[in-house]
Amino acid sequence: MICVITSSSHFETWLAAFLTLAVFSFLYRDNPFYKFAEHLFVGVSAAYWMVLGFWSTLWPNAVVPLFPDAALVVGATPPAQRDLIILVPVILGLMMLLKMVPRYASWGNYTTAFIIGTTAGYSLVRYLRSDFIYQLGSIIKSVIPESANIGLPEVFNSIFILLATISALYYFLRIRTNKRSANFISRCGLLVLMTAFGVSFGSAVMGRVTLLVDRLYFLFSDWMGIL
Amino acid sequence: MKRNLAQVVLSTVALLIVLSAFLPDTDGGFSGIVKSADSYFPIWFSIIAVFAFVLGASSLIGSHVRKIKDRETDWQYSVVTVLSFAIVLIVGLAKLGGASGLEGDVSDPASVLGRIFSSVLSPLHATLFSLLAFYMASAAFRSFRIRSLETTVLLVSASIIIIGRLPFASKLFSFLPDALQWLRPDKLSLWMLLVPNTAGQRAVLITVSLGVIAVALKYILGMSRDMFGGQK
Numbered sequence: 001m002i003c004v005i006t007s008s009s010h011f012e013t014w015l016a017a018f019l020t021l022a023v024f025s026f027l028y029r030d031n032p033f034y035k036f037a038e039h040l041f042v043g044v045s046a047a048y049w050m051v052l053g054f055w056s057t058l059w060p061n062a063v064v065p066l067f068p069d070a071a072l073v074v075g076a077t078p079p080a081q082r083d084l085i086i087l088v089p090v091i092l093g094l095m096m097l098l099k100m101v102p103r104y105a106s107w108g109n110y111t112t113a114f115i116i117g118t119t120a121g122y123s124l125v126r127y128l129r130s131d132f133i134y135q136l137g138s139i140i141k142s143v144i145p146e147s148a149n150i151g152l153p154e155v156f157n158s159i160f161i162l163l164a165t166i167s168a169l170y171y172f173l174r175i176r177t178n179k180r181s182a183n184f185i186s187r188c189g190l191l192v193l194m195t196a197f198g199v200s201f202g203s204a205v206m207g208r209v210t211l212l213v214d215r216l217y218f219l220f221s222d223w224m225g226i227l
Numbered sequence: 228m229k230r231n232l233a234q235v236v237l238s239t240v241a242l243l244i245v246l247s248a249f250l251p252d253t254d255g256g257f258s259g260i261v262k263s264a265d266s267y268f269p270i271w272f273s274i275i276a277v278f279a280f281v282l283g284a285s286s287l288i289g290s291h292v293r294k295i296k297d298r299e300t301d302w303q304y305s306v307v308t309v310l311s312f313a314i315v316l317i318v319g320l321a322k323l324g325g326a327s328g329l330e331g332d333v334s335d336p337a338s339v340l341g342r343i344f345s346s347v348l349s350p351l352h353a354t355l356f357s358l359l360a361f362y363m364a365s366a367a368f369r370s371f372r373i374r375s376l377e378t379t380v381l382l383v384s385a386s387i388i389i390i391g392r393l394p395f396a397s398k399l400f401s402f403l404p405d406a407l408q409w410l411r412p413d414k415l416s417l418w419m420l421l422v423p424n425t426a427g428q429r430a431v432l433i434t435v436s437l438g439v440i441a442v443a444l445k446y447i448l449g450m451s452r453d454m455f456g457g458q459k
């Protein structure tokens with residue numbers, strides 16, 4: 001076994017295997033190996049995403065428009081002229097950094113306002129268009145057959161989706177009434193939602209199991225070489 | 228005063244974006260100004276996001292450095308976080324190890340940063356998420372006990388989906404006659420995914436969208452200013 005293990009001498013594979021086992025050791029209980037892996041993950045991922053943000057967003061979108069010759073550093077063609085409008089987000093970004101200085105922290109509110117404003121604006125448009133209107137459109141479309149040659153199962157599924165959606169909406173929107181029929185519809189809606197949540201849960205479990213199998217495959221194949 | 232000015236910024240930006248979605252595509256006039264402002268906002272947002280990363284990282288490193296200074300419990304692990312952060316930052320900003328130096332792609336798999344990604348970040352990320360498989364199973368055991376019709380439906384639908392995705396799912400119940408073949412877990416799980424799940428998710432999406440629209444309007448109209456803190 002040791003011979004098999006030592007045959008895989010690649011440092012990076014060994015490092016990845018050590019970290020994988022360190023994280024799995026948490027299944028026994030919290031221990032120094034897991035804590036090491038956890039803290040390493042925090043430090044490495046914070047720096048990794050910062051570096052990626054710097055080179056793929058800040059450099060081409062802020063540094064190069066303000067200093068065109070900066071494009072030469074990454075082997076790109078410099079733009080013809082400066083784009084000073086980019087100073088606006090740069091100043092907003094610097095104002096956000098003032099949040100670290102308690103005395104000037106309130107200056108960061110303008111950046112917060114811009115972030116919430118753009119998020120609220122885009123969310124309003126996106127959810128109105130692609131979720132609310134599109135989903136309502138899909139409900140209407142489900143009762144209009146796309147072709148004349150559809151079978152009984154398709155008709156059943158369309159009617160089921162329509163009724164199930166209406167009953168789930170009925171439950172969600174909490175239409176209060178004392179009528180028995182209304183309570184029945186609401187209860188059906190709850191069962192539809194429970195089925196959908198069950199499907200989501202099952203899919204999530206299978207997704208995690210796939211990741212687990214992938215890690216075990218890595219250990220037994222790439223690291224130990226026994227698969 | 229400052230809070231009012233921040234609210235004006237928030238409402239103006241949001242209204243420009245909403246207006247831009249409904250105005251026709253023209254180069255000049257009011258519509259043109261709104262459209263050009265809207266075209267800048269995503270880039271501005273991503274630039275500010277990088278500054279937000281800097282703010283977040285400063286806070287993270289600040290708290291760990293404080294922990295090391297004060298020799299708090301488990302301070303040794305904070306050294307790991309600070310050191311790994313500093314090393315990856317230097318290596319990444321200098322684009323070390325790549326074939327073309329600074330001109331190369333930052334995520335080049337041959338660079339030191341690319342190798343750190345494949346040997347440290349990717350395995351840790353995948354393993355941490357795969358751990359959830361165990362915890363989800365124990366959580367399911369505790370919460371899915373058959374106590375009511377709703378929990379039974381949840382348990383049955385989740386079980387069908389899990390069994391239906393197994394490699395040998397098509398072999399289970401293969402003895403059933405043709406008329407009842409739809410009861411096979413693989414077929415049943417597909418039907419549940421496409422029919423009841425579609426209905427449930429559609430209802431969720433519609434109600435979530437109503438909620439998001441209401442919250443967005445609340446912020447745009449200045450009915451909630453908690454995010455600006457307590458300063459007047």
